[in-house]
Amino acid sequence: xxxxxxxIGGLFGSITRFSIGRLLAGxxxxxYYPATFMVNITGSLLLGLVSGVGIQGDTQRFLGDGFFGAxxxxxxxxxxxxxxxxxxxxxxxxxxIMGSIITxxxxxxxxxxxxxxxx
Amino acid sequence: xxxxLYVAIGGFIGSVLRFSIKHTxxxxxxxxxxxxxxxxxxxxxFILALVLxxxxxxxxxxxxxxxxxxxxLLGAFTTFSALxxxxxxxxxxxxxxxxxxxxxxxxxxGLAAIxxxxxxxxxxxxxxxxxxxxxxxx
Numbered sequence: 001x002x003x004x005x006x007x008i009g010g011l012f013g014s015i016t017r018f019s020i021g022r023l024l025a026g027x028x029x030x031x032y033y034p035a036t037f038m039v040n041i042t043g044s045l046l047l048g049l050v051s052g053v054g055i056q057g058d059t060q061r062f063l064g065d066g067f068f069g070a071x072x073x074x075x076x077x078x079x080x081x082x083x084x085x086x087x088x089x090x091x092x093x094x095x096x097i098m099g100s101i102i103t104x105x106x107x108x109x110x111x112x113x114x115x116x117x118x119x
Numbered sequence: 120x121x122x123x124l125y126v127a128i129g130g131f132i133g134s135v136l137r138f139s140i141k142h143t144x145x146x147x148x149x150x151x152x153x154x155x156x157x158x159x160x161x162x163x164x165f166i167l168a169l170v171l172x173x174x175x176x177x178x179x180x181x182x183x184x185x186x187x188x189x190x191x192l193l194g195a196f197t198t199f200s201a202l203x204x205x206x207x208x209x210x211x212x213x214x215x216x217x218x219x220x221x222x223x224x225x226x227x228x229g230l231a232a233i234x235x236x237x238x239x240x241x242x243x244x245x246x247x248x249x250x251x252x253x254x255x256x257x
Binding site for chain 2: 002003006007008009010011012013014015017018019021040043044047048051061064065066068069070071072073074075076077078079081082085086097100101104105107108109112
């Protein structure tokens with residue numbers, strides 16, 4: 001069952017993201033920019049690696065749709081971006097949002113490159 | 120331990136939901152932009168804002184279930200890595216307009232979704248506050 005594989009991957013992805021968030025954020029609550037940035041960027045990089053190496057089938061669903069799909073998050077990213085705008089921190093909001101996307105896409109591409117080199 | 124259990128369950132559910140939406144037959148075969156990711160990201164952002172702002176106002180900040188819903192389910196339901204992969208793939212095919220449109224929709228839609236959730240949460244809290252204290256309509 002594909003769905004079970006994706007679900008289990010996602011289970012681990014969420015736990016990992018949550019653990020990293022708690023580790024880095026300590027007591028400051030569930031949204032914390034460096035933690036979200038870190039998981040999103042590393043997740044994109046590693047997904048690129050997985051894609052570049054050419055993993056297919058169930059393993060690809062487990063890692064891609066499952067683990068990294070859950071490990072990275074867009075909702076928390078947007079929540080933080082909105083909070084920056086709401087606090088009139090416009091420049092930081094723009095830098096955070098655009099920076100995350102640019103770094104993430106570049107990270108993915110770099111990951112693909114590395115993966116293909118390992119192949 | 121409880122927190123992590125809820126996050127794990129939420130993560131499982133969120134991932135399966137996201138995957139289900141990806142494989143729903145509603146979408147065209149070669150979409151101009153990845154609608155499935157767009158849908159999960161925007162709807163997930165809306166619900167996250169609704170839940171987070173509501174729980175912040177009503178004080179359930181340390182609830183384990185809240186973590187299961189927000190960090191667990193919604194964190195897994197939405198995804199940033201797929202967005203990056205799709206953007207990179209479209210860029211490699213020279214689909215620059217599609218990329219611009221996709222990212223614009225994702226970010227503006229996501230921020231609008233957060234804002235909407237924020238407003239709705241405020242209204243819900245105000246409503247509860249009014250009915251709770253038996254205030255007359257204002």
